[in-house]
Amino acid sequence: MNKTILGLDINETANLVDNLNGLLANFQIFYQNLRGLHWNIKGNNFFELHVKFEEFYTDSQVKIDDIAERILTLQGKPLHTFSDYIAQASVPVGKNISNDVEGVELVVNSLSELLKIERVILDLSDKADDEGTNSMMSDFIAEQEKTIWMLNSWLGN
Template sequence: MTKTILGLDKVKSEKLVIDLNKLLANFQTYYQNLRGLHWNIKGKNFFELHMKFEELYTDSQLKIDLIAERILTLQGTPLHTFDDYIKAAKVPVGKNISKDVEAVSLVVDSLSELLKIEREILDLSAEADDEGTNSMMSDFISEQEKTIWMLNAWLG
């Protein structure tokens, strides 16, 4: 078994890089959705949701950087073109959404999709003894589960 410079199984690390790139592409789509929701939201919940979407896209920006840096740490190359993101993303794309319930539902659906990918990575990183990736996924998952709970409470 060949090891990486970090002492991890090379084949397992390469698989993690592929999945982390998939997560990166999905986060980029999620981030862009949030920017659009922030800009286009209308109605009585404008102020509340405008601020919430900004909070979420700012958090996403940080996570995108963490994912890309983890890929680099594992000696991979992060995806970095819109073409790559479009090909790899499964997060639903929201276009011209201005209604509050539709906007919040898109965020919940997007987070649910991200959670699926993160749980796959969590399983793989545990199997590969990759504590760095494992810890990052655990943090992401617990935060996003709480966000889904809160947004679903808002939806009623």
């Protein structure tokens, strides 16, 4: 069995890198959505949501870097062009959203999509004995599930 320098199966690692690049692409679209929401939000909830969207995009920026560095750790090459991100992303794109409910719903829907991708990666990393990726996905999932609960509470769901 061929192994990487980290002692992981080469084929399983290549599959993980592909899936992590998909997650990276989706996080980049999510990040840009959050920037747009931060800039364009209007209404009575402006101050609350303007700050919250900034908190979310700052957190996403850290996660984007973590994902790219994990890809590099696994000896892969992270995607880094907008054309690659757009081609691989499945999170919804939000354009010109200024309504508070619509903006929060976009974040919830995006996080739900990210969770699907992360759970696939979690399963793959578990089967590959890749504890580093597994731990990262577990942390992302737990945090995002809580965020979805809180945003759904804000929405009255």
